[in-house]
Amino acid sequence: xTDDGSNIIVVKDxxxxxxxxxxxxxxxxxxxxxEIFGFLGANGAGKTTALRILCxxxxxxxxxxxxxxxxxxxxxxxxxxxxxxMSQKFSLYEDLTVEENxxxxxxxxGLSRKQIKEQTNFLLENLKFHKSxxxxxxxxxxxxxxxxxxxxxxxxxxxxxxLDEPTGGVDPVTRRQFWKMIYDTASSGxxxxxxxxxxxxxxxxxxISIMVDGRIKALDTPASLKQRFNAINIEEVFxxxxxx
Amino acid sequence: xxxxxxxIKKEFxxxxxxxxxxxxxxxxxxAQVLIFGYxxxxxxxxxxxxxxxxxxxxxxxxxSSKILSSGYFLLDRNLSSQKEIEPVFKAGYVREVVxxxxxxxxxxxxxxxxxxxxxxxxxxxxxxxQVVSYTSGIIFxxxxxxxxxxxxxxxxxxxxxxxxxxxxxxxxxxxxxTIALVLMLVSAMMTSISIAREKEMGNMExxxxxxxxPIQIIFGKVMPYVVLSFVNAVIIIFLGHIVFGLPVNGSxxxxxxxxxxxxxxxxxxxxxxxxxxxSQLVAMFISAFALMMPTILLSGFIYPIENMPEVLQWLSCxxxxxxxxxxxxxxxxxxxxxxxxxxxxxxxxxxxxxxxAMSIRKFSVRLE
Numbered sequence: 216x217t218d219d220g221s222n223i224i225v226v227k228d229x230x231x232x233x234x235x236x237x238x239x240x241x242x243x244x245x246x247x248x249x250e251i252f253g254f255l256g257a258n259g260a261g262k263t264t265a266l267r268i269l270c271x272x273x274x275x276x277x278x279x280x281x282x283x284x285x286x287x288x289x290x291x292x293x294x295x296x297x298x299x300x301m302s303q304k305f306s307l308y309e310d311l312t313v314e315e316n317x318x319x320x321x322x323x324x325g326l327s328r329k330q331i332k333e334q335t336n337f338l339l340e341n342l343k344f345h346k347s348x349x350x351x352x353x354x355x356x357x358x359x360x361x362x363x364x365x366x367x368x369x370x371x372x373x374x375x376x377x378l379d380e381p382t383g384g385v386d387p388v389t390r391r392q393f394w395k396m397i398y399d400t401a402s403s404g405x406x407x408x409x410x411x412x413x414x415x416x417x418x419x420x421x422x423i424s425i426m427v428d429g430r431i432k433a434l435d436t437p438a439s440l441k442q443r444f445n446a447i448n449i450e451e452v453f454x455x456x457x458x459x
Numbered sequence: 460x461x462x463x464x465x466x467i468k469k470e471f472x473x474x475x476x477x478x479x480x481x482x483x484x485x486x487x488x489x490a491q492v493l494i495f496g497y498x499x500x501x502x503x504x505x506x507x508x509x510x511x512x513x514x515x516x517x518x519x520x521x522x523s524s525k526i527l528s529s530g531y532f533l534l535d536r537n538l539s540s541q542k543e544i545e546p547v548f549k550a551g552y553v554r555e556v557v558x559x560x561x562x563x564x565x566x567x568x569x570x571x572x573x574x575x576x577x578x579x580x581x582x583x584x585x586x587x588x589q590v591v592s593y594t595s596g597i598i599f600x601x602x603x604x605x606x607x608x609x610x611x612x613x614x615x616x617x618x619x620x621x622x623x624x625x626x627x628x629x630x631x632x633x634x635x636x637t638i639a640l641v642l643m644l645v646s647a648m649m650t651s652i653s654i655a656r657e658k659e660m661g662n663m664e665x666x667x668x669x670x671x672x673p674i675q676i677i678f679g680k681v682m683p684y685v686v687l688s689f690v691n692a693v694i695i696i697f698l699g700h701i702v703f704g705l706p707v708n709g710s711x712x713x714x715x716x717x718x719x720x721x722x723x724x725x726x727x728x729x730x731x732x733x734x735x736x737x738s739q740l741v742a743m744f745i746s747a748f749a750l751m752m753p754t755i756l757l758s759g760f761i762y763p764i765e766n767m768p769e770v771l772q773w774l775s776c777x778x779x780x781x782x783x784x785x786x787x788x789x790x791x792x793x794x795x796x797x798x799x800x801x802x803x804x805x806x807x808x809x810x811x812x813x814x815x816a817m818s819i820r821k822f823s824v825r826l827e
Contacts (some may be wrong), residue, residue, distance in 0.1 A: 270668045292670065299667040304661025310476045311469065322465030323669050377668075 223248045223406045224269065229278035231264055240429040240437035242278070246375070246408060251401045253420030254410040255453065262410045263379065263430040265458060269408070270377055271295055281376045296324070299368035299405075303383055306364050307352045313339070314348040324371035331370075331448040338366040340382050358389035365396055375406040382413065394419050402458075415449035423449070425456055432456045462671060466679035473653065485648065488641040488691050495633040503531050503589050508555045509547050513536040514563035522575070522601055526557065531593050549578050555579045555590045592701050634699040635787045636760030638692055639721070639780040643754050644723050646688045648746035650729035654680050655742035658733075673822055681726050688725070692718040693759060696791075709793030714787060717800070720807050721783045727814035728779075734821040754780045784808045 224246035231239040238261045246252045256262045267273040269282055271291035280287040285299040307316045314335060321331035339345040342362055352360060361381060369376050378397075382390045394416070401407050409420065417423050417437060424434040433440055433456055437449055446452045476482050508526070512519050522670045527534050535553045539542065558576035567573040577594055579587040599820070657663040657680070666676050696714070699705035708713060728750065736742040755761060756781035757771065764772055775781050786803035790794035797804065 272667055275520065292672075295668060295670045298668070300665060302661050302664050304664070306661050306665040308469070308473070308662065311472055315472065317470070319465055319469045320669075323462050323666070323671050325462060325670065384537075 221247055223250075224252075224408065225279070226265075226269075226412055227279040229265065229268065229280055230276045231261075231268060231273070232276045237429055239268070239275075242435055244424055244431060246406060248374075248406055249401055249404055250397075250421070251397060251407045251409065253417045253423035254408065254426070255412070255414070255423055255449075256306040256410075256426030257412065257457065260406060260426040262426055263376075265426075266377055266379055266410060270298060270300055273443045276410035297374045297448055299371065301364050301368040301376070301378050301381055303380035307367065308361060309353040310351065312347060312349050312351055313344070313355075315365060316352060316363070317370065320367045334370050338370065341396075342366065350373055358385050359387055361389070362393060362396065365393070365400075369400055369405055374402065375408055378407065378409040380410055380412065382411065382416065390416070398435055410437055414448065414453055417449040425453060432459075463675055463679055466671070466675070470653075470680060474687070479638060480649070482693070484645055484687055485694075487644065487660045488695060489698065489711055490639075491641060492634065492637050492695050493702070495617060495637050496703050503586065503593060505533050506554050506586075506590055507535040507552050508532045508557060508590075508594075509538050509544075509553045511535065511541070511544065511556055511558045513561040514559050514565075516564035516647070518563075518564040518567060518573075519559040520726050522559075522598060523557070526594060526602055528598050529593070542580060548578075553580070554586060555594065557594065557730050583617050604725055630704065631788075633760070634695065634703065634705055635742060635784045635791065636755075636758065636780075638695050638718070638787065639758060639760065639783050640751070640754050641691055641695060642688050642718070642722055643725050643728075643750045643780065645691055646684055646725035647729035647732065647750050648743065650681055650726055651685075651732035651736065651742040651746055654730065654733035655736050655739045659738045674819075677730060677818075677822070681730065684729075685719075688722045689715075689719065692722070705791060707791050709790035709796065713797060716791045717783065717786050717790065717804065717807075720804065720811065721779070724779050724783075724807055724814065725812040726810055728816055730818040731814055731821065734818055753778050757781070758784055760784060779807060779810050784789050 222245040222246075225244050226245070226320070229239055229242040230237065240261075242265060252265070253264055264273070268275050268280060268287060271282075271294050274288055278409045282294045285297075287294060308319070311319065316367060317335040317338075318331055321334060326334065335348075336345060339348065344359075346450065354364070355363070361433050365378070368378075381457055382393055385393065390413075397407050397419070409416075411417065420437065422434065422436050423440070424431050425440075426432065432453070433443075437445070440449065440452050441447070444452045445456060465737060502734075510523055510525065517625065526532055532555075536547070538547065538556065544556050544558075547556060556578045558578065560574045560576075563573045563575075579585040579591050625727070654663075656676075657666065659749075662675075667673065671679075687747050692715070696707065729746070732742055732745050732749070736745055757764075757767075757775040757778045759775065761778065764775050764781065767775065782803040786800045786807070789800050793799075
């Protein structure tokens, strides 16, 4: 094992093939505990495939993949207990109230009634939303839905939370608030693994990897990437990599 | 277990908060029983006929009055020429014209035979068939009477008794079929739609990433529909009993047991459909075409299986409702016990096992 205890995700030579198509070609990277790790790439670059493998939704064709200390092929159930997930499609139930959604998701992660109550109150107070617990999700604007979905994803205090394009379709102000939540979450000890195609958001991450055609072409802090590619922002870095 | 209960609770929220779902679950079944029971009926009653009597003698008068007093027919008009026959059909009210040849009674006496022509509007073949056979029946009765008067009691007498449905009530046909239809609708269609909805909205992915096992997710989705379908079956049997006077001659426990078996079968079909459809619309479409049509057309619900072309008869053997309907008819009307319906029960059980195995396989393949 290459896991020396400081990495929460360890991936070595991960390959995923669908028939003759190679979606992920020998991916190798590590994510440190408590880090905000950005997973960048154009649509179709293989981000979602890799993310699904890390979450135990899909099996790798070959390679070594460890999440939270467990092998994804052999112990997906152990991993599922220790991760949180928020998909790009919005994931709360529209016809349930805010509180019912929290109770439901807390329940399927095996939280006790007391824990569910405490966590719901704590998270909703952080959002200054605790007075509106009885509102149906359907009645809320998208930005609020997304912030609530994120709160639900970290409700059971996972070791790492996977966010799949969490800010898609959200206005800039809400995106800022969302990233504030991500920072708070990371500083409370939860590792954040986030995919995005907003290049400005990549600047908020501690380290980013850039995927092109199923391969990781660059992986470093935003600052050193900009330096290395002599670019003023990540968007320029991305374009330079994609053109090669 | 606690996780599972929370899941079921959530499912009930979905059902009870959606007015349309509730209507499909409880409004449609009740409406269907009443519609099928009242509107669709095999019996003929007050069918309008015309009579073209070219003889107008004692015998033709007697036959006419026998036909008209049977309760099946109403005299629309008397015709006085051959030319009037077609316009009468074209006007659309008259279903049958009875034609007596000239000198009817005279010929009957001198030659020993006379001819009555029955002309029916066969643009609706079913009704034409029935109308003609009812009329011929009445005429035969009369002929028999005539023979007996002349030759004493030498004739053969037929006595008819309609076992298990003495009044030849249409509801006996349709209530079992409606149960099959409603259980298919509620169990298979609603389950497949509700699972497809989780997929469509992106919730399924979140559930699959959670510690819940796929089998728990499926059972959680299906469980509420088992309960609701069962309630529905009971409502329909109850309605059939109260409104149409359907008996339950066999064991009620066996009847409910067979219902549960069929519900499980329908649910496993529903799960299978949901594994191949990614949206609610697709799920609904497949359900409607793969389940509703065969249930109505090929199960013996409306059209007798014995009258179908052989190919369709074979096809009807793989339709679960066929066996279900046959089993509950036997239990309700003939009072049959398990020994008499073991064939149906075995086939339904085998089908259930098959569909559950198929959907589990499909479901795990999808996860790869």
